[in-house]
Amino acid sequence: MNLQFRSPENDDVETIISLMTAFYSYDNIPFYPDIHGKALTDLFNNxxxxxxxxxELDEQAVGYFIICFGYSMEYHGKDAFLDELFIDAEFRGMGIGKRCMPEIERLCRKNGVNAIHLEVDAGNDTADQLYRQSGFSGNNRSLLTKWLK
Structure with a gap:
């Protein structure tokens, strides 16, 4: 099982959009291809x-992850949010998510990140367990969101 983490190129947008469509459907999140495609292109370009x-598993795209950078006084500077981690249903349960976590941490360290945050849907015990086994912990806070657009 040859697992690789590859930076996307411009012609990979459709592949990622396809994976995002599956992820958003799985998590019951509204998906807008034009809006999400633009956000993805903005991320690639900046x-x-x-x-x-x-x-990629044996050169086949089986998932993706997106890390977004931020800045926090509490976390002493640059922090990151593991915004999305998705493994296609056909490839879940093979330990791929577990193998992603050290790579995510490595990339964050390489980019000067002091802390990584993420959110887990209530009831997604498998993901919660993966993240806790990877060193993440709760902080007795709730993530609140207000849309500005």
Whole structure:
């Protein structure tokens, strides 16, 4: 099982959009191809925003992750949000997510990140367990969101 994490190129946008469509459907999140496609292109064109990796198993795209960078006084400077980590349903349960976590941490360290944040849907015990086994912990806070657009 040859697992690789590859930086996307311009012709990979459709591959990632296809994976995003599956992820958003799985998580019951509204997906807007034009809006999400533009956000993805913005991310590709501005590495200060974050990064995206395509997860390939034997040269087949089986998932992706997106890390977005931020800045925090509490976390002593640059921090990151693991915005999306998705493995196609056909390839879940093979330990791919577990193998992604050290790569995500490595990339964050390489980019000067002090802390990584993420959110887990209530009831997604498999993901929660993966993240906790990778060193993430709760902080007795809730993530609140207000849309500005």
């Amino acid at each position: 590495p200060n925003l974050g990064l995206c990796k395509i997860i």
